[in-house]
Amino acid sequence: MTIQTISTQPFTDQKPGTSGLRKRVTVFQQPHYLENFVQSIFDTIDAPPGATLALGGDGRYYNRKAIQIILKMAAANGFGRVLVGQGGILSTPAASCVIRKYRTFGGIILSASHNPGGPDGDFGIKYNTANGGPAPEKITDAIFANSKKISEYKITDSIDIPLDILGTFELSGMQVEVIDAVGDYAELMASLFDFAAIRLLLNSGFRMKFDAMHAVTGPYAREIFINRLGAPADSLMNAVPLEDFGRGHPDPNLTYAHELVEILYGDNAPDFGAASDGDGDRNMILGDHFFVTPSDSLAVLAANARLAPGYAQGIAGIARSMPTSAAADRVAEELGIPCFETPTGWKFFGNLMDAGKVTLCGEESFGTGSDHVREKDGLWAVLFWLNILAIKRQSVEALLMRHWARFGRNVYSRHDYEGLPTEAANGVMQYLRANFNTLPGARFGRYTVDTCDDFSYTDPVDGSVSTAQGIRIMFKDGSRIVFRLSGTGTEGATLRIYLEAYEPDTSRHHLDAQVALAEMIEIALELSELKIRTGRDKPTVIT
Ligand code: VG1
Numbered sequence: 198m199t200i201q202t203i204s205t206q207p208f209t210d211q212k213p214g215t216s217g218l219r220k221r222v223t224v225f226q227q228p229h230y231l232e233n234f235v236q237s238i239f240d241t242i243d244a245p246p247g248a249t250l251a252l253g254g255d256g257r258y259y260n261r262k263a264i265q266i267i268l269k270m271a272a273a274n275g276f277g278r279v280l281v282g283q284g285g286i287l288s289t290p291a292a293s294c295v296i297r298k299y300r301t302f303g304g305i306i307l308s309a310s311h312n313p314g315g316p317d318g319d320f321g322i323k324y325n326t327a328n329g330g331p332a333p334e335k336i337t338d339a340i341f342a343n344s345k346k347i348s349e350y351k352i353t354d355s356i357d358i359p360l361d362i363l364g365t366f367e368l369s370g371m372q373v374e375v376i377d378a379v380g381d382y383a384e385l386m387a388s389l390f391d392f393a394a395i396r397l398l399l400n401s402g403f404r405m406k407f408d409a410m411h412a413v414t415g416p417y418a419r420e421i422f423i424n425r426l427g428a429p430a431d432s433l434m435n436a437v438p439l440e441d442f443g444r445g446h447p448d449p450n451l452t453y454a455h456e457l458v459e460i461l462y463g464d465n466a467p468d469f470g471a472a473s474d475g476d477g478d479r480n481m482i483l484g485d486h487f488f489v490t491p492s493d494s495l496a497v498l499a500a501n502a503r504l505a506p507g508y509a510q511g512i513a514g515i516a517r518s519m520p521t522s523a524a525a526d527r528v529a530e531e532l533g534i535p536c537f538e539t540p541t542g543w544k545f546f547g548n549l550m551d552a553g554k555v556t557l558c559g560e561e562s563f564g565t566g567s568d569h570v571r572e573k574d575g576l577w578a579v580l581f582w583l584n585i586l587a588i589k590r591q592s593v594e595a596l597l598m599r600h601w602a603r604f605g606r607n608v609y610s611r612h613d614y615e616g617l618p619t620e621a622a623n624g625v626m627q628y629l630r631a632n633f634n635t636l637p638g639a640r641f642g643r644y645t646v647d648t649c650d651d652f653s654y655t656d657p658v659d660g661s662v663s664t665a666q667g668i669r670i671m672f673k674d675g676s677r678i679v680f681r682l683s684g685t686g687t688e689g690a691t692l693r694i695y696l697e698a699y700e701p702d703t704s705r706h707h708l709d710a711q712v713a714l715a716e717m718i719e720i721a722l723e724l725s726e727l728k729i730r731t732g733r734d735k736p737t738v739i740t
């Protein structure tokens with residue numbers, strides 16, 4: 198074996214977004230593109246010689262190829278050992294679990310999450326630190342800076358490792374351990390939840406359907422729901438991972454998980470439905486003819502956390518991303534625990550969890566998790582729900598109705614405008630900012646603007662500041678509209694409009710969110726001049 202030093206030229210577009218670097222597969226396939234970014238990670242993190250790295254991805258097209266390249270680069274860069282998931286696969290939360298359990302120096306996760314895969318789809322890569330969480334901005338900024346001045350990378354000329362066989366292999370003096378991708382994670386879940394109670398629930402007429410969307414959670418769901426919890430085999434659908442997700446869009450929401458939605462809203466519907474995304478960190482929760490918004494899901498889990506053995510001692514605090522509804526804040530208030538509001542993206546929760554300030558975290562974008570790992574965790578959320586239902590023996594709908602009767606309902610919806618010309622999307626944001634001075638006091642129907650700002654966040658643990666994290670228009674009655682540009686897309690711009698109104702009146706809790714929010718939706722379009730500026734009058738996706 199020889200270490201080769203390959204000279205290269207920088208690419209200018211390797212800036213990590215909300216969750217790592219995401220680009221079209223064809224972009225990653227350009228000579229040196231992946232290598233440049235990986236070398237920039239290694240140059241930035243400066244691991245001591247002989248350090249251990251975790252490595253795995255969501256199994257999408259190009260995953261295997263990328264894994265082999267990264268292994269050879271890790272060997273050439275002085276790593277002593279790499280733990281790689283069998284077949285090159287690790288769900289994002291399982292990767293976080295492996296980093297923590299085996300105390301690796303860090304990990305590289307290959308995923309474009311909910312973005313479509315395949316030769317014309319997307320690919321992605323991100324670095325997680327020793328706590329198991331996504332690298333904070335300080336590190337991703339340094340990786341980007343490095344990528345703009347890189348001139349060479351190191352790689353060995355060794356042969357490929359057989360990724361499908363469990364065991365230890367040697368690659369140019371570095372140990373490559375191909376580990377069972379599922380076992381450690383399943384064990385962690387069994388330590389947090391009452392598997393006996395869930396097993397009983399699943400064997401007493403309660404029916405569930407879990408949609409793995411042909412993505413990474415299939416094998417995890419099979420091991421946990423079927424093998425360990427005794428659910429019937431037909432409780433799973435789309436459970437075989439495919440490199441192109443069966444040409445689907447592995448995003449668990451009402452639009453893209455329509456197959457599951459049709460089952461839960463059809464005749465003889467199961468009691469419970471759930472889905473997860475490409476890399477297994479998101480979750481959607483459904484009841485029989487009922488949809489639980491992710492914001493409400495976080496609040497329900499917080500309010501009932503003590504029912505799960507892993508949280509029986511209570512939770513220290515909650516954190517939610519800024520656009521997530523304040524439903525969890527109401528629960529935190531009643532529990533007498535703090536609730537933190539962070540920018541969008543899981544990387545902002547890490548410090549709070551490491552400092553023991555929060556136990557549960559959530560985002561409106563179908564992300565929920567806790568300090569058991571440092572990523573959001575789709576199957577964890579599904580198991581938490583099943584644990585609660587197994588003890589409470591109520592329908593999902595009844596549980597929510599009671600929750601709202603107690604705390605009031607934060608009616609919530611997100612409208613996404615995908616694939617907008619970047620200039621038009623930026624124009625909307627600039628126009629809104631330009632009106633910050635005149636908006637307060639302005640009246641729109643029954644709503645009056647109280648304040649508006651561009652959200653900025655000071656991390657209470659390390660003092661780092663993140664600015665321009667989304668425009669908030671706050672109304673006098675506590676309702677709110679948030680405008681934000683996505684940081685995970687690979688084409689054009691995606692504008693997200695987040696709408697929230699508080700409804701204490703129980704007689705209105707059964708209303709469909711789109712009906713309850715109709716007036717606010719009109720206001721959002723009016724004050725952003727969205728139709729004129731983008732030519733669109735309907736969102737691409739409503740969640
Ligand atoms: C989206 C979500 C955000 C989430 C991120 C990564 O980001 O809104 O809440 O953390 O995806 O999730 P953006 O910038 O497009 O709004 V995943 O499952 O794609 O890793």
Ligand code: CO
Nearest residue numbers: 310474476478
């Ligand atoms: Co994801």
